[in-house]
Amino acid sequence: MHRRNLMKSLLAAPLLGAVSASVSARTGSTVSVTTDYSAPASDAPLLPRRLEPGMTVGLVTPASNAWEDEDIRFAGDVVKSLGFRVKEGANLYQRTQYLAGPDAARAQDFNAMFADPDVDAVFCLRGGYGTPRILPMLDYDNIRRNPKVLLGYSDITALLNAIYRCSGVMTFHGPIAAQNFTDYTLAEYQKVLVHGERPVPLGAPPAFESAPGRVERENRITRFAGGRARGRLIGGNLTLMASLVGTPFEPDYRDKILFLEDVGEPPYRVDRMLTQLWLAGKLQQVAGIVFGKFTEADTDGNTFSIEHVLRERCAGLGVPVVRGLMIGHIDDQTVVPVGAMAELDGDAGTLVLRDRVVA
Structure with missing residues (x-):
């Protein structure tokens, strides 16, 4: 579902520490934690x-x-x-x-x-x-x-x-x-959650049969910055990651590999949210960045491209940055374990899971 226009109101977050939340549901039940x-x-x-x-x-x-x-x-x-x-x-x-x-x-x-x-x-x-x-x-x-x-x-x-x-x-x-689940999605799901494989690549583009005059177009990998980085994975939808900034629920970005995707967000909105993460000092803390798919982005009119925005916002960070892995609002999806140790290779354009993620 589109994230656009759905985040008008944000969580009124409590301060760090012990907090009690008690709300009555329509059923008459109460949540008190x-x-x-x-x-x-x-x-x-x-x-x-x-x-x-x-x-x-x-x-x-x-x-x-x-x-x-x-x-x-x-x-x-x-x-x-x-x-x-x-x-x-x-x-x-x-x-x-x-x-x-x-x-x-x-x-x-x-x-x-x-x-x-x-x-x-x-x-x-x-x-x-x-x-x-x-x-x-x-x-x-x-x-x-x-x-x-x-x-x-x-x-x-x-x-x-x-x-x-x-x-x-x-x-x-x-x-x-x-x-x-597509065949690709099922295979990615099984290798992570059923078989618990490691080391294993995550989100590599599906196989494509090239021929004279025909090469892969939809699932290309863009390498914004090279180098290698290891770190635990955090991230997901960019809109939600931006909404967590400043709350008790935002993850620790230090030395993490951050993965991001979104849907239905034009470049200026993507720019605004990435700028928020940058101004908050979050992008400067990560070990590497993986951009998945930014689908259904309205690029009509006088605007930057999504590629331009992603490249510019990550310029000067000094960490590997790639775009195009199979993460996002797409049919062929990988499974990314939040908290798992992974290695990002900005030159090869690969993300490899290094950790055991299921017991």
Whole structure:
């Protein structure tokens, strides 16, 4: 779903420290969580179990919902086709305008899935808008005690990075449940979450059969700056990463490899958000930057190109920067583990996962 025009209001974030959030859902239930948002002592992440057939996957909608109930049932069938049982969140079918129900209801479902010993992993039905609103309501202590695979992208970026920062649990930027997996997406998903391969390249362009007069056009790698860097991965959707700046939930950028993507954002908006990260000193702290896909960007009229903006904003950082890996609002998607150690080669245009990411 487009991020454009959906981030008009931001989370009124609490200060660092122990904070209590208590909100009543439409169902009459209450979310009351007292959590220390300070980062775990160690940068090394807690690993969830690798995915195996027969596991139970909790299906949640922490942001927006699908338009129709049948789309939700479709998402459940996608999860079942991967060999899992499905447990639906109690509020999975709720809708409140652009949100999948009241904030407290969405947070309640999310917390319940991590507290439930019968649930082995948590898949997000879709992105959209709304995850920053529930960040103060999440039980990070409970998530820390019960590491599980959390999979999603787009607006789910806020959850992925906040959970890694506040609980130390590794999370996974990858396909949502409400989409069919292409052969490429399935292979990337399996090598990371099912087989736990390492070292393994992430997001390399799909195979393309060249011929005289025909070469790859859609999935090219742009090398903005060469060199090699090692660091733990953080990132996801640029809009969400910008929205986390200055809150207790933003990840530590120091010595990290930052990956970014977006959809429906014209170059001037991408420029504005990257400039925010730069002015906040975040881009100057990273070890390297990986740009995925910036799809459906309106470049009509008198404007810079996306390539120009990305290149200019990263000029002078002195770290490897590449663009074009299979990360973003695209059919062929890789899975990027937030918190995993990886190596970026700016000359080769590759990102290689070095860590074990599932137990």
